[in-house]
Structures are given as C-alpha cells and as structure tokens.
Amino acid sequence: xxxxxxxxxxAVALSPQNIPLLLIFGQxxxxxxxxxxxxxxxxxxxxxxxxxxxxxxxxxxxxxxSGNTSEAVVRAEALVQADPSFAEAWILLTRxxxxxxxxxxxxxxxxxxxxxxxSLRDPVLEREIxxxxxxxxxxxxxxxxxxxxxxxxxxxxxxxxxxxDLERPEISFASVGGMEEIKEEIRMKIIYPLENRxxxxxxxxxxxxxxxxxxxxGCGKTLISKATAGEIQANFISVGIHQILDLYVGNSEKNxxxxxxxxxxxxxxxxxxxxxxxxxxDRKDFRESAIRTVINQxxxxxxxxxxxxxxxxxxxxxxxxxxxxxxxxRPGRFDRVIFVPPPDEPAREAIIEILARDKPLQRLDAKxxxxxxxxxxxxxxxxxxxxxxxxxxxxxxxxxRVVPLTTDDLLQxxxxxxxxxxxxxxxxxxxxxxxxxxxxxxxxLTFLGIxx
Ligand SMILES: Nc1ncnc2c1ncn2[C@@H]1O[C@H](COP(=O)(O)OP(=O)(O)OP(=O)(O)O)[C@@H](O)[C@H]1O
Ligand SMILES: [Mg+2]
Numbered sequence: 001x002x003x004x005x006x007x008x009x010x011a012v013a014l015s016p017q018n019i020p021l022l023l024i025f026g027q028x029x030x031x032x033x034x035x036x037x038x039x040x041x042x043x044x045x046x047x048x049x050x051x052x053x054x055x056x057x058x059x060x061x062x063x064x065x066s067g068n069t070s071e072a073v074v075r076a077e078a079l080v081q082a083d084p085s086f087a088e089a090w091i092l093l094t095r096x097x098x099x100x101x102x103x104x105x106x107x108x109x110x111x112x113x114x115x116x117x118x119s120l121r122d123p124v125l126e127r128e129i130x131x132x133x134x135x136x137x138x139x140x141x142x143x144x145x146x147x148x149x150x151x152x153x154x155x156x157x158x159x160x161x162x163x164x165d166l167e168r169p170e171i172s173f174a175s176v177g178g179m180e181e182i183k184e185e186i187r188m189k190i191i192y193p194l195e196n197r198x199x200x201x202x203x204x205x206x207x208x209x210x211x212x213x214x215x216x217x218g219c220g221k222t223l224i225s226k227a228t229a230g231e232i233q234a235n236f237i238s239v240g241i242h243q244i245l246d247l248y249v250g251n252s253e254k255n256x257x258x259x260x261x262x263x264x265x266x267x268x269x270x271x272x273x274x275x276x277x278x279x280x281x282d283r284k285d286f287r288e289s290a291i292r293t294v295i296n297q298x299x300x301x302x303x304x305x306x307x308x309x310x311x312x313x314x315x316x317x318x319x320x321x322x323x324x325x326x327x328x329x330r331p332g333r334f335d336r337v338i339f340v341p342p343p344d345e346p347a348r349e350a351i352i353e354i355l356a357r358d359k360p361l362q363r364l365d366a367k368x369x370x371x372x373x374x375x376x377x378x379x380x381x382x383x384x385x386x387x388x389x390x391x392x393x394x395x396x397x398x399x400x401r402v403v404p405l406t407t408d409d410l411l412q413x414x415x416x417x418x419x420x421x422x423x424x425x426x427x428x429x430x431x432x433x434x435x436x437x438x439x440x441x442x443x444x445l446t447f448l449g450i451x452x
Contacts, residue, residue, distance in 0.1 A: 019052065033303060053082075076093050077093070091120055103130060127254075127261075171226060172231045173227050175223075177348075213315065215340035216341075218377035219378055220343075220378050222238075225238075234313070235267075235269040237262060239273050241294075253294050277322075278291075279325060299333065343381075369407060369414070372411060380421075383417060391413070392404070429448060
C-alpha cells in the first residue's frame with residue numbers, strides 16, 4: 001500500500017529467510033494495521049528461530065491490535081515470565097491492561113517497563129493511564145528533560161484547544177441552500193444510524209467509520225458538516241490537519257490523540273477534519289516522518305483500537321482527494337465518500353435566498369441572479385453579496401441613510417467576478433479519467449457529463 005511497505009515486501013520475497021528483514025517487515029505491517037501479514041512474517045521468523053522473542057512479541061502485538069486481548073495477554077505474560085527484563089513486553093502488557101480497563105495494573109506494568117528502559121516513555125500512553133510521574137523522582141528512570149520523547153511536555157499540556165474549536169453549532173440544514181441529495185445521504189449514513197443505534201446493531205451494522213466530502217472549494221463542505229452537528233445537537237470539533245502538523249513538530253500524534261479524546265469526552269460529537277489530504281504518505285517534504293506517524297495514529301484512532309468511537313462521527317473534507325493515502329478509504333475508515341459539486345441553478349437560488357436574509361434588499365430577483373451565476377460556488381455567491389453590499393454602503397454614506405441593496409447591484413457584482421470552480425474540475429477531470437480508482441470519481445464524471 002505504501003511505498004515503504006511495498007519495497008519491504010519485495011525485499012522479503014527476495015530473501016524470505018532473512019530474520020532481521022522479516023522482523024522489520026512484520027513491524028511495518030503492524031504499523032499499517034495489516035495484522036495477517038504481520039503474523040505471517042513473525043511466524044516465518046519462528047519457523048527458523050523458534051526462540052525469537054521479537055517475533056513472539058510481534059504476534060502478541062498483532063493479536064492485541066486486532067482485538068484479541070485475552071490471547072495477547074497470555075502470550076505477553078509468557079514472555080515476561082521467561083525474561084522479566086523484557087521492557088517492550090511490559091509496554092504491551094500496559095496497553096493490554098488498559099484494554100481491559102485495569103488502570104492500576106497498567107500503571108504498574110508501565111513503571112516496570114520504564115525502569116528497564118527509560119527511552120520507552122510514551123506520553124500518549126501515560127495520559128491514557130492517567131499516570132503521574134513523581135515530581136521528585138530522579139532515580140534515572142525519568143528520561144532526560146531534553147530528550148526528544150518528552151521535550152515538548154509543556155506544549156503538549158497546552159491541550160487540544162489550540163488546534164481545535166469545540167462548539168455547538170446553531171445552524172442546521174435549513175441554513176444550507178440546495179445540497180438536497182447530500183443532506184439525504186448524510187441523514188441515511190450519519191443521522192439515522194446515530195438516532196437508531198440499537199436498530200442498526202440488530203442488523204449487524206457497526207457504528208463508526210467516517211464520511212469523506214470532496215469537491216471544489218467553496219461549495220459547502222465545511223458548512224454542511226457544521227450544519228450536520230447542529231441538526232443533531234452534537235458538539236462540533238473542527239480540526240485543520242495542517243495545524244496539527246505545524247504546531248508542534250514531533251507532537252502531532254499526541255495532539256491527534258487528544259482530539260479524539262476530546263470528542264470521546266464530548267460525545268455525541270462530530271469530529272471534522274479539514275484538509276485531510278495533508279495526510280499524504282507520499283509527500284516528500286521535511287515533515288514526511290511526522291506525517292507517517294500521524295497517519296498511523298489517525299488510522300488507529302479511527303479504527304477504535306485506542307478508545308471507543310461510539311457516538312463520534314468522523315467527517316473529513318478535501319479539495320484534493322487524489323493525495324489521500326489509500327489506507328484511509330478502507331472499511332471502517334473513510335469508507336463513505338460524497339462528492340460535493342458546485343450548486344446547480346435551483347441550489348444557487350436557494351443559497352441566494354439564504355444570503356439575502358438579514359440584508360436590506362428590495363424585491364430580490366433570486367431566479368435571474370441564479371441564472372447568471374453558472375459555475376459559481378456558494379462562496380462566490382457570498383462574495384457577490386459582499387461586493388454589492390459595499391456599493392450600497394457607499395451610496396448610503398453619501399445620502400446619510402440606509403439604501404436598500406438591489407438585484408441590479410448584485411448583477412453588477414457578478415460581472416466583476418469569475419467562477420472559482422472551473423480550475424478544480426480541470427485537475428479533477430484528469431484524475432477521474434486516468435486514475436479513477438475503482439470508480440472513486442464516477443460522480444465527477446457524471447457531473448461533467450462524461451459518464452451517464
Ligand atoms: N449550500 C450553501 N448554502 C449556503 N451558503 C453556502 C453554501 N455553500 C457555500 N456557502 C457559503 O460559502 C461559504 C464557504 O463554504 P464552505 O466553507 O462550506 O466551502 P468548502 O466546500 O468547505 O470550501 P473549501 O474547500 O475551500 O474549504 C460558506 O460559509 C457559505 O457562506
Ligand atoms: Mg472547507
């Protein structure tokens with residue numbers, strides 16, 4: 001799936017008995033939550049080296065990540081029984097204790113691990129355990145304050161509020177013009193399942209997973225997400241992925257974890273990730289490794305391996321879905337994808353009516369305006385209102401009283417603007433025609449009239 005995993009897989013195919021390579025490959029598979037392949041790799045190591053504890057730990061880890069806690073416990077305990085100084089196994093036992101909600105045991109196991117190997121310190125895990133490091137402890141088990149794992153402790157403590165806003169939106173679907181099919185899709189995929197959890201369970205449908213909205217800029221992705229929260233009176237937590245990546249380099253995955261926790265603590269909540277395409281694994285920039293870590297954290301959080309995602313709805317939005325790592329689109333993740341097109345004529349009319357609310361307007365001719373604004377996005381329409389309002393305002397200042405905005409002002413403003421959605425379709429069309437992964441962009445092709 002990712003270049004790294006693929007090249008490792010190729011290398012393993014060439015030297016299938018190479019134990020160090022198999023271990024690296026197994027671990028990489030675990031990082032990608034590819035449990036079956038991970039187990040197969042570790043088993044192959046054990047065929048050649050039956051005493052290999054790394055491979056045994058890997059198998060226990062795969063069992064833990066795939067939810068088979070009890071078997072994982074048995075295996076991890078066997079490892080520390082054989083060798084009580086196996087720090088990594090104590091870390092796994094810490095996670096397993098947390099999985100079984102035994103915080104006390106988790107804290108004990110965690111302390112054992114750190115005594116043996118301070119570099120294993122893991123702030124995310126500590127948070128989860130509620131582990132308080134004794135302030136005065138200087139027995140060497142505390143990592144150096146400058147060490148990388150803990151250096152940004154203060155920033156980390158600054159909490160997720162700096163990367164996210166928690167709000168309870170007052171807008172509902174009524175504030176969103178047009179988008180009728182999308183509203184219906186959101187009702188079917190998000191609202192009804194949440195309102196009828198028991199019913200959906202009875203049919204074996206699991207809650208969770210996420211919905212990805214994609215399309216040209218300014219066409220209502222953010223607006224409809226917020227309105228969805230308002231519609232069901234849920235909390236809305238909006239996160240820009242770029243913010244997560246930029247704010248605290250090296251702490252991104254902790255920030256991400258805190259955000260999911262924030263949502264869990266405030267369920268029902270909509271966790272809205274804007275610019276998800278920033279999580280592209282193939283990016284070649286200085287943040288590449290940070291991005292990799294965040295992706296893994298994101299996937300694990302989304303899969304509900306770290307905490308229950310019951311009552312949390314995950315929405316993502318992007319203008320560039322083609323950059324998004326394919327791992328995000330697996331079942332249980334962003335497995336539902338919705339194309340948000342520019343508004344058609346009736347939708348533009350509805351948006352214009354909404355934008356005209358609370359404006360001093362004289363006999364608005366929304367129909368004509370909608371006709372004259374082909375290819376305009378909702379945001380473009382809003383700009384038209386802004387420009388026209390400015391004109392009316394300067395007239396008002398001249399005469400010293402409120403002068404109503406006229407349809408003519410709006411039509412004039414249209415002329416000075418170019419629709420902003422066209423450029424997006426030029427890129428999208430190429431992806432849709434030449435890289436239409438399993439019909440991912442069919443809606444774009446239908447919209448462009450290329451496909452029926
Ligand atoms: N369907 C709509 N109804 C009412 N207003 C709309 C609609 N679509 C867009 N707008 C207006 O345009 C603004 C921008 O829309 P929004 O931020 O939701 O677009 P977006 O698809 O998230 O864009 P981007 O991809 O740039 O993030 C909204 O705040 C709203 O004022
Ligand atoms: Mg947006």
